[in-house]
């Protein structure tokens with residue numbers, strides 16, 4: 001078996017999302033081109049998790065202090081009947097407790113031109129002055145310009161390590177007409193999907 005060497009680039013542990021463009025693991029590849037590492041190695045695990053490219057969402061809710069938003073790429077559709085979606089919120093986030101308890105919220109799928117919105121709601125949650133929005137059918141703010149919006153009522157919150165899995169039932173859903181491309185997130189970078197040529 002090929003010798004395994006581990007020489008991860010150093011970096012502060014900033015959780016799953018806090019470090020944009022996280023250092024790339026520089027481990028010697030094994031014969032099958034995969035290098036094992038200890039799952040307890042948070043930096044290496046974050047890097048490997050980051051190989052799973054995702055879309056990007058902003059989740060909003062209304063609070064006593066006004067609207068709140070948060071960028072999240074942990075969104076996943078779960079069920080059509082009943083319509084269920086999930087995302088996970090980090091316990092370390094100052095916004096965790098609001099999103100883990102709010103009864104209504106809206107998940108927005110961002111388009112390729114909405115990187116600024118993603119960065120904005122990653123850095124803070126209360127300033128909506130740069131964006132147009134209206135109160136949605138469930139009361140949660142609905143941001144303009146997104147590809148899709150899922151208004152949810154809280155279904156369940158499951159403790160999951162250093163995150164909470166927040167499961168919501170979709171009460172109202174909306175989609176922008178056309179084929180606008182989504183904003184994607186891969187290896188700590190934003191990007192855009194490029195379709196392969198159709199057919200053989």
Ligand SMILES: Cc1cc2nc3c(=O)[nH]c(=O)nc-3n(C[C@H](O)[C@H](O)[C@H](O)COP(=O)(O)O)c2cc1C
Nearest residue numbers: 017071072073074088089090093094095121122185
């Ligand atoms: C592309 C991207 C995706 C993110 N996805 C999540 C996520 O799914 N869950 C989460 O808790 N934080 C996620 N974050 C981090 C939050 O947006 C936010 O930065 C973090 O919770 C810090 O918030 P705080 O200021 O409330 O402590 C993501 C950040 C980015 C840039």
